[in-house]
Amino acid sequence: MCGIVGYTGKDDAVSVLTSGLKRLEYRGYDSSGIAVNNENKITMVKASGEINNLVEKLGEKTIVGCAGIGHTRWATHGAPTDINAHPHLSNSGRFAIVHNGIIENYIELKEELAGKGFNFESETDTEVVVHLLEYYYEGDVRKALMKTVSRLEGSYALGVVCSEFPKSVFAAKLGSPLIIGVGVGENFFASDVTALISKTKNIIYIEDGEFAEITPDEIDVFDCTGKSVKKSVSRVVWDIEAAEKGGYEHFMLKEIMEQPKALKSTIEPNIKDNKIHFEGLEPLGEKIKDINKIIITACGSAYHAGYVGKFVIEELCRISVEVDLASELRYRNPIIDEKTLVVVISQSGETADTIAAMKECKERGATVLSVVNVVGSTIAKLSDYVIYTWAGPEIAVATSKGYTTQLAVMNMLALWLGDHLNKIEETEYNELIEAIRSIPERAQRSLDLNAQMADFVKNYSHYDSVFYIGRNIDYAICMEGSLKLKEISYVHSEAYAAGELKHGTIALVDENSLVVAPCCQESLFDKMMSNIKEVKARGANVLAVALENNHKIYEEADNVISIPETHPMFVSVAEIIPLQLFSYYIAKEKGCNIDKPKNLAKSVTVE
Ligand code: F6R
Numbered sequence: 001m002c003g004i005v006g007y008t009g010k011d012d013a014v015s016v017l018t019s020g021l022k023r024l025e026y027r028g029y030d031s032s033g034i035a036v037n038n039e040n041k042i043t044m045v046k047a048s049g050e051i052n053n054l055v056e057k058l059g060e061k062t063i064v065g066c067a068g069i070g071h072t073r074w075a076t077h078g079a080p081t082d083i084n085a086h087p088h089l090s091n092s093g094r095f096a097i098v099h100n101g102i103i104e105n106y107i108e109l110k111e112e113l114a115g116k117g118f119n120f121e122s123e124t125d126t127e128v129v130v131h132l133l134e135y136y137y138e139g140d141v142r143k144a145l146m147k148t149v150s151r152l153e154g155s156y157a158l159g160v161v162c163s164e165f166p167k168s169v170f171a172a173k174l175g176s177p178l179i180i181g182v183g184v185g186e187n188f189f190a191s192d193v194t195a196l197i198s199k200t201k202n203i204i205y206i207e208d209g210e211f212a213e214i215t216p217d218e219i220d221v222f223d224c225t226g227k228s229v230k231k232s233v234s235r236v237v238w239d240i241e242a243a244e245k246g247g248y249e250h251f252m253l254k255e256i257m258e259q260p261k262a263l264k265s266t267i268e269p270n271i272k273d274n275k276i277h278f279e280g281l282e283p284l285g286e287k288i289k290d291i292n293k294i295i296i297t298a299c300g301s302a303y304h305a306g307y308v309g310k311f312v313i314e315e316l317c318r319i320s321v322e323v324d325l326a327s328e329l330r331y332r333n334p335i336i337d338e339k340t341l342v343v344v345i346s347q348s349g350e351t352a353d354t355i356a357a358m359k360e361c362k363e364r365g366a367t368v369l370s371v372v373n374v375v376g377s378t379i380a381k382l383s384d385y386v387i388y389t390w391a392g393p394e395i396a397v398a399t400s401k402g403y404t405t406q407l408a409v410m411n412m413l414a415l416w417l418g419d420h421l422n423k424i425e426e427t428e429y430n431e432l433i434e435a436i437r438s439i440p441e442r443a444q445r446s447l448d449l450n451a452q453m454a455d456f457v458k459n460y461s462h463y464d465s466v467f468y469i470g471r472n473i474d475y476a477i478c479m480e481g482s483l484k485l486k487e488i489s490y491v492h493s494e495a496y497a498a499g500e501l502k503h504g505t506i507a508l509v510d511e512n513s514l515v516v517a518p519c520c521q522e523s524l525f526d527k528m529m530s531n532i533k534e535v536k537a538r539g540a541n542v543l544a545v546a547l548e549n550n551h552k553i554y555e556e557a558d559n560v561i562s563i564p565e566t567h568p569m570f571v572s573v574a575e576i577i578p579l580q581l582f583s584y585y586i587a588k589e590k591g592c593n594i595d596k597p598k599n600l601a602k603s604v605t606v607e
Pocket of ligand 1: 299300301302303345346347348349350351354397398399483487602603604
């Protein structure tokens with residue numbers, strides 16, 4: 001969703017801002033714009049559609065200036081038009097602002113400001129902010145900004161320029177992502193590290209309720225009373241190559257192929273002396289004996305990873321695990337107290353629904369453990385405990401390595417919890433830890449299927465209805481396989497617990513249906529064979545995913561994707577990879593915009 005970037009230094013602001021915005025494209029957007037401060041005059045250019053439209057418009061003008069702000073907008077309030085695009089300019093032209101988040105009380109503020117004579121141009125919630133700034137301005141931008149945000153309800157990451165301070169850019173944050181990049185003789189801010197990685201690896205993470213005034217040589221972070229806050233500078237561990245395609249046609253394929261490396265980086269640092277050891281989780285290891293319920297909450301693919309987590313944790317720990325969509329949990333009256341452990345899963349660490357659900361759980365006294373990929377993200381900061389997935393930056397909107405590293409953490413967490421609850425015998429523990437260690441290698445072997453997948457999918461690209469059926473962990477994998485297919489190839493698909501199909505949905509199955517059937521749980525194999533027979537009897541074409549030594553599956557399935565032999569409890573990673581590749585090549589066959597599917601945003605920072 002919306003991305004913001006700010007720059008002040010010695011270089012041409014237009015080129016720094018546009019290249020930063022291009023790196024934020026992956027977040028999802030439908031218009032963009034920049035505002036540059038030059039000799040006490042702000043020049044603003046905005047364009048709907050792709051950033052190239054903005055670049056084209058910019059090419060028609062000469063904009064000189066070394067400080068400015070930029071924005072990619074994912075429309076919420078008002079259509080994706082040039083006028084609604086950010087930045088927004090105050091009526092006097094003194095201020096320009098960009099905003100990520102939602103101003104919930106904008107209607108009242110708009111009425112109030114219109115009553116005071118301010119003229120509104122756009123349909124956005126954001127425009128009230130720039131007029132409030134103008135209204136409160138008495139020569140001190142910091143004071144005006146503090147007064148302005150005290151009037152706002154909702155969430156924001158704000159970037160501001162003021163024509164009277166040509167070297168300064170200002171920022172404020174509450175509930176939406178914002179980081180500061182520290183350079184030499186130049187400084188930056190942005191929604192995330194990807195926008196800045198080609199310029200600096202030195203980052204200051206600012207907290208909710210904090211503000212910043214940034215000049216080329218100074219960064220002053222201050223609180224709502226105007227008092228400076230001492231901040232430390234962190235160093236980003238990944239390189240620019242991680243945010244580039246590196247010869248692949250799409251980021252998604254690159255990220256699928258990077259999974260063995262991402263899994264290794266996520267698993268290995270957490271194994272010490274043949275035991276799972278999560279740094280910083282020792283107090284939770286003590287507390288866990290008092291926990292009587294685990295709730296896993298997340299959205300989308302992260303929720304699907306949570307579903308796998310439920311199966312492995314319940315199996316190994318014999319503790320009840322509920323998996324809740326974050327967008328649902330926040331609006332019911334969940335039974336949560338100090339004896340509940342809430343596991344929050346999020347790649348971005350910025351998903352609005354997940355943050356809200358997590359806050360709700362914390363208010364009810366739960367202990368919150370998050371599984372997050374982005375260091376310094378809101379969810380990581382708000383949790384009692386954090387386990388990082390070390391997937392590196394994920395640029396394709398549809399997650400792949402973000403999801404499989406979450407699966408790896410779910411597997412490790414189950415083992416860690418089981419060990420702390422004394423539920424696992426030593427021999428079993430040793431066998432399971434070996435199975436976890438082998439996940440990256442098994443992932444690599446599943447990826448070997450890539451060579452034949454482009455041709456293989458040609459048999460399937462004509463289907464416009466696909467059912468994914470499975471049981472237990474295989475069912476959780478169906479949910480993710482189905483989501484992958486629909487989000488990047490726009491093919492309608494549904495995931496069903498295999499035994500549930502006959503309770504209604506089988507009415508839709510006929511000779512025009514493709515049924516994808518992961519069958520990697522040996523103990524449930526016979527049940528799956530019956531379900532496959534049921535759909536075959538209705539004419540469906542069945543594509544199974546099975547372990548390589550399973551020969552029986554060929555008796556019923558029309559075609560089989562074989563994956564390497566793996567411990568059934570930890571098969572999820574090896575199992576989803578061919579389904580990621582399947583979706584990728586179907587989408588490619590159909591000519592879809594794979595890295596940026598329509599209507600979707602990478603980081604869903606609004607409700
Ligand atoms: C699907 C996908 C989304 C995310 C969901 C949660 O490919 O990427 O379903 O999994 O929006 O995002 P995070 O994990 O960032 O909280």
